[in-house]
Amino acid sequence: MTELREAAPSAGTDLLDERTRELAGYCASMIGRLRAIGQRLDQDPDAITEFLDEPEVRFPVQGMLPPPYRSTGEFPAPLVEASSTVLGQVVATEQVAYGDPNVILASPGPSLSGGVVQALADEQQRQRYFGRLTAAPTHTFFALTEPAKGSAAAELETTLAPAPDGGWLLNGVKCYIGNGARAQIGVVFCRRAPGPWGIEAVLLDTSAPGFSGELLPTVGLRGARISRLRFQDVVVAPEDLLGAHRSPSRRGLYGATYILYRFRPGIAAMAIGCAQAACDYLRTHRSTLARWDRHRLDGILDRVAAVRHRTYAVAAGIDAGVVDVAGIGAVKARAARIAEDATRLVAELLGPACLIEHPWVEKTYRDVRAFELMEGTTNLHAMAVFQSLLRGQAASQPVTQQAVDGAARH
């Protein structure tokens, strides 16, 4: 496939050590196959089941699993370990998304809910969740967003009320939940009591009576299988409450914000990978560009390099225990916009009818628009950036304090 890897994909990678660069190269070797699988998923998002044994599908989720649950001997262990950090996830995700972002989003595995389980769950819950993922390909979901409140974690309205026979009953609706309608297990955020510490995270088996899910038709990124979920008197047992052994301020809302901050740079990485891929595609298919068009393309590539560098920096910061809330939101928002701008420019410069004659371009042109809405829109992150401006770029707060400060909206 001549359109692949025309240029070095990772300009701005000076923050990476040798192992992480090796990880990037390893994932880059998967790009051709990922692109083929991604095209198939755009036609049929459930076709991921045809590819479950392929390394391009299996490797990217390995680093999201706790070490005891990872595949042994299948992949280079140092690279799996490297991909378990936030920076490693970002680097790997960028390359995987350069191939096709649908594949990682369509793949069975832990995603955000696994991060919540790792952060909050007791040993029995971890075994229940990750054991299931290890035993068979299992789709999972992370249900936070609601129809009326969006992803405002502190305002959610799904309720967890005491059941007459003990435990709780879950009622409410969640919207725009990746893989929700095809998942077997997931995490639902809900309100047990008023106030920020009245929010809980519960582990839910989708076979539970009262659970239903429906697919929502999206313009692009169909592999994500965005869904609407309904909970009608779903029984939640005491052992389903994640982090019951923790104080209320260290579970529920804390878990949501903790994991969103850790995963948000990954969305930026997907957008960066797609933007770079689009630019490289153009350079492959239009070997000559007018001078002004070259400048326009270079302008996009400047922005890609800048946001990549900043994404790596905030990711490395998270790994070091420093969460720059505004910075994390900023890279997600800017990367999403750059990906849109890149695909629009490429469609323009490729010439008339390119959105018909270049199916990959048309697909990517649709796919990248998802990054704007995933994990908070630009408007939300812009407010965090402004608050950061007001604070005069004060020194970063401890992680836990930032999690509380940033909990209002995500």
Add this chain to the structure above:
Amino acid sequence: MNPAPPTSPNPAGTPYPLVLDALHRRAAAGRLVASPTGHVLASTVALPDAPPGPLTRFGLAVAEATPESAFGEGPAADRFASALLPAHRELLDTTLGHALRHLEGRTSGDTTLLAKQLVVGQLADIALRLAEDAFVPEVRRHADRYARWRCHLRLVDIGRDLLRLLGASGFLADGPAGDLHLAEVVGNVYLHPDTENADD
């Protein structure tokens, strides 16, 4: 494989593929208008035998031009290209109304999103840009293919900004996003001013 029927993307308007069919009829009665690149884009109803593709689920079919198509740079093609821009703008007007209703129904804290200054400012800016575009003199708008393309790009900008305000619902194929995507694709095919093709 039977093509899917056109979806009903817009709660308040005609699905874009059917709008497109009407433009074909108006530009060249009994014929479909081909783009300068030799493509014909119309609803899956108008082109039932078109091969399935990524736009089929949006209700849009793509076919190669036939000898019966209205071709090239002639009057029919010119009428069709001229009519695409008001159709796009009408779609944006409808989407703006949809956005107002949608944002009024979404709350943050004790207020609707429509009461947020940031959102209000963005909506007003979109309305201003739409109005400004409407006042571009026809002689300038249709001066040549480049003029139409500039107008198309302005409308695409406005549409993208509108859809961002809709949040995740601005990504649903059965909402305004589906129709606006089609308007962008149709513009790329029929309005792009270049005649030069890509290298391969």
